[in-house]
Amino acid sequence: MKKTAIVVGAGIVGLATAKALANNGYKVTVLEKTEKAVGASIRNFGMVWPIGQPDGELYQLAKKSASVWKNICDGMGMWFNQSGSLHVAYSKEEWIVLNELLVQFEKEGRPVSLLTPSQIAVKFPHVKQAQLMGGLYSSDEMIVDPRIAVANVSEYLKEFSAVEFLWNHTVQEVGNGYVKSGHLVLNADKIFVCSGPDIETLFPAEFNALPIVKCKLQMMRMVMPIHRSISTSVCGGLSLLHYNSFKQAPSLPLLREKISAEMPEYIQYGIHVMVSQHEAGELTVGDSHEYGFTFDPFDQQHINDLILSYLNRFMNAESWQLKATWNGVYPKMTDGSSWYFSEPINDVYILNGLGGAGMTLSFGVAEKMVEEVI
Numbered sequence: 001m002k003k004t005a006i007v008v009g010a011g012i013v014g015l016a017t018a019k020a021l022a023n024n025g026y027k028v029t030v031l032e033k034t035e036k037a038v039g040a041s042i043r044n045f046g047m048v049w050p051i052g053q054p055d056g057e058l059y060q061l062a063k064k065s066a067s068v069w070k071n072i073c074d075g076m077g078m079w080f081n082q083s084g085s086l087h088v089a090y091s092k093e094e095w096i097v098l099n100e101l102l103v104q105f106e107k108e109g110r111p112v113s114l115l116t117p118s119q120i121a122v123k124f125p126h127v128k129q130a131q132l133m134g135g136l137y138s139s140d141e142m143i144v145d146p147r148i149a150v151a152n153v154s155e156y157l158k159e160f161s162a163v164e165f166l167w168n169h170t171v172q173e174v175g176n177g178y179v180k181s182g183h184l185v186l187n188a189d190k191i192f193v194c195s196g197p198d199i200e201t202l203f204p205a206e207f208n209a210l211p212i213v214k215c216k217l218q219m220m221r222m223v224m225p226i227h228r229s230i231s232t233s234v235c236g237g238l239s240l241l242h243y244n245s246f247k248q249a250p251s252l253p254l255l256r257e258k259i260s261a262e263m264p265e266y267i268q269y270g271i272h273v274m275v276s277q278h279e280a281g282e283l284t285v286g287d288s289h290e291y292g293f294t295f296d297p298f299d300q301q302h303i304n305d306l307i308l309s310y311l312n313r314f315m316n317a318e319s320w321q322l323k324a325t326w327n328g329v330y331p332k333m334t335d336g337s338s339w340y341f342s343e344p345i346n347d348v349y350i351l352n353g354l355g356g357a358g359m360t361l362s363f364g365v366a367e368k369m370v371e372e373v374i
Ligand SMILES: Cc1cc2nc3c(=O)[nH]c(=O)nc-3n(C[C@H](O)[C@H](O)[C@H](O)COP(=O)(O)OP(=O)(O)OC[C@H]3O[C@@H](n4cnc5c(N)ncnc54)[C@H](O)[C@@H]3O)c2cc1C
Pocket: 008, 009, 010, 011, 012, 013, 014, 031, 032, 033, 034, 036, 037, 038, 039, 040, 041, 042, 043, 044, 045, 046, 047, 048, 049, 169, 170, 171, 172, 194, 195, 196, 197, 198, 201, 202, 217, 218, 219, 286, 287, 327, 328, 329, 330, 352, 353, 354, 355, 356, 357, 358, 359, 360, 361
């Protein structure tokens, strides 16, 4: 008889886990409490972002995930853009950091190059030229449209891997070999709980003992008066403070000092500014990072104003119009781990805590974890 598995949660982590289990011969059922996924997995930039991951296992997992995304996109005829990424420098401190990263990334064999302002003007005319010192371009990064992509991944799993989806099914209890949802009791050999920021509901004791915090991010969607392509995803200097892979630049502390002194509110709200563009031309702009366990449900216009003001420093975005604002929440490990995996009950596993890299790492991480325990 075929081995069976249940996955709780149809966000990208649950879907990646379902895919890994199906690939390993399991008959998989996914239970999701809402009628479609509406969590962090559809609220993000859609950035599949190897450049943010340090060299070694994490970079390889990001590259692996990107190749899985491409297969799924091809299988579903779904749009994606191998957009690459461009980090731009407007101060000498930012420019020094980009130069240091170039040396390091080249040693690691990454596809990166430094561009001069005039090269940027030709390739990426939406980037502001005034005071631009140059940019670091990487061709590794890709964009999917999360509002469409995550729904398409579940369709793909249904069609190509016979994964069954039970939408509107809240799981209220998980035990060895079973889950309960209302009056329904389902049995399986293995159960994986991928419940994102709802982790404490099913496993309060584990949650309380974990080195984990939640993060609320504010985001915006914008449109240009006339649709033009920005050709890549663009990040300002603040993003250099954000990703672990940039920590190896010896001059990063100097840049942090400068930004802390000149822009304390950006540090206070954890703001760094990136822009990605999707098929219809809409631009996703963000974001801020507020840490805690219970968040004010109201978004702060002041934070969005700070993001927009910084966006206008490096993009010719003055004519872009605001179309939507929202926030998203994810759990993040505070001990430096890139994800959380445990077996609180025999054959019941929790996979969570991928923080701001779930779109980038999920396929690689889920495959690795599933293959370790089956
Ligand atoms: C604003 C924002 C921008 C981001 N940008 C990027 C980016 O560009 N690139 C990147 O790599 N990462 C990005 N991330 C991170 C990425 O989105 C997350 O790491 C990822 O979506 C987490 O996926 P998840 O499946 O754990 O959580 P979720 O997407 O929140 O899914 C969890 C699911 O579990 C379901 N669930 C919970 N409890 C139960 C229950 N008891 N029964 C049934 N179902 C249940 C929920 O309804 C939900 O659908 C961003 C995140 C945010 C918020």
